[in-house]
Amino acid sequence: MPPVFRFAPSPNGYLHLGHAYSALLNFDLARQSGGRFLLRIEDIDPARCRPEFEAAIYEDMAWLGVHWEQAVRRQSEHIADYRCALNKLARLGLVYPSFESRAEIARLVAERERQGPWPRDPDGAPLYPGAAKQLSEAERAQLMASGAPYALRLDMAAAAARAGQISWTEQGEGPAGETGRIFTRPQVWGDVILGRKETPTSYHLSVVVDDTIQGVSEVVRGRDLFHASSVHVLLQRLLGLPLPIYRHHCLIMDEAGHKLSKSTQATGLRELRAAGATPADIRRMVGLPSSG
Structure with missing residues (x-):
């Protein structure tokens, strides 16, 4: 091929x-x-x-x-394609809704940072600080039935444990010159958003679904997306999708x-x-x- x-x-x-x-x-x-x-x-x-x-x-x-x-x-x-993938992850028990607004998340981060630095992802955004994962199924259902807006997050700890140690083949290089076999570190992204109430997908989810459906075998993109590949390879493993070869190029x-x-x-x-x-x-x- x-x-x-x-x-x-x-x-x-x-x-x-x-x-x-x-x-x-x-x-x-x-x-x-x-x-x-x-x-x-x-x-x-x-x-x-x-x-x-x-x-x-x-x-x-x-x-x-x-x-x-x-x-x-x-x-x-192609929203139906992304909804199907999201539902598969949900059936595996790897997705949960969070209900905090962006302002509420910013407030929670500020509270945490009074006690010391709060971890941030490779793009510099603070990791999700909320406790929505601890809500019961009944509490989640009640909030969703009330019409409250929500984000659908990947339970990163559970997802990484299920996938085990995984890697990808890098034919370009990362920001620090990483190349060859790269072991994923998706945990540095925290519980990433995979969809929202109004749109059942996100960049992370849709890109891996699209690449599979389109038969993309070589993902050639900017070095700024090198670390995001850990999330993408994790999702590919969880969804049973083929892994393309990655090549991250220099930025202008x-x-x-x-x-x-x-x-x-x-x-x-x-x-x-x-x-x-x-x-x-x-x-x-x-x-x-x-x-x-």
């Missing part, structure tokens, strides 16, 4: 040079290996994803000379040494194009060879 690569942007802003590097790298690797290249639109967040950003993704990709197989998988059209930085981000209004490809840049210029700017 030929290898399968994918590029999976979220339509919550315009693509920048960091996206261009990842898309072009995946496209080049697919061509060089005689593999397939897929485009996926990760649009499960209706509050931030907008049609004009999705249209711009197609426009920017075509301008770069990147061609993808049809049809494009849009996550918002701005002049201050920070990762390019939509949230910081990094210069978009459309702006560079309007200023006269060519696809060859973009390849040169991100350190990739000419497409030939």
Whole structure:
């Protein structure tokens, strides 16, 4: 079977040079290996994803000379797939609802930190500090029946114990140069959210379901997602899904040494194009060879 690569942007802003590097790298690797290249639109967040950003993704990709197989998988059209996976984890007793608001969680973290530092995940967010796991089934059912909003969390201790020691094959490298066989450390993420009342999925859950359904065999993505692979490999093991090969690539930085981000209004490809840049210029700017 030929290898399968994918590029999976979220339509919550315009693509920048960091996206261009990842898309072009995946496209080049697919061509060089005689593999397939897929485009996926990760649009499960209706509050931030907008049609004009999705249209711009197609426009920017075509301008770069990147061609993808049809049809494009849009996550918002496949909620049933994620619900099925979430239900499987729930049947294993690995999912529980938590009912605290973001403000309440921030207050609980502040209370804990009066006694010392509270642990944080690799992205810097505090681990879940609540006690929802201790609620009885009757208490949970009552709260859910009342219409209270909730998040569905993975019981990380139980999940890690069930999965045992697992690893993935890393063909790129992590932030500290990690490569080769990497043993997972999902516990550093705490009880991650797998879904919410209004949307029965999250990035962690949907990405592993999508990669399996699309037959993705090579996950090539930014080094900022290296540590998240521990959660993804754990979910793959729990759900009985195949493990792809992972390759985490370097990030494109701005002049201050920070990762390019939509949230910081990094210069978009459309702006560079309007200023006269060519696809060859973009390849040169991100350190990739000419497409030939």
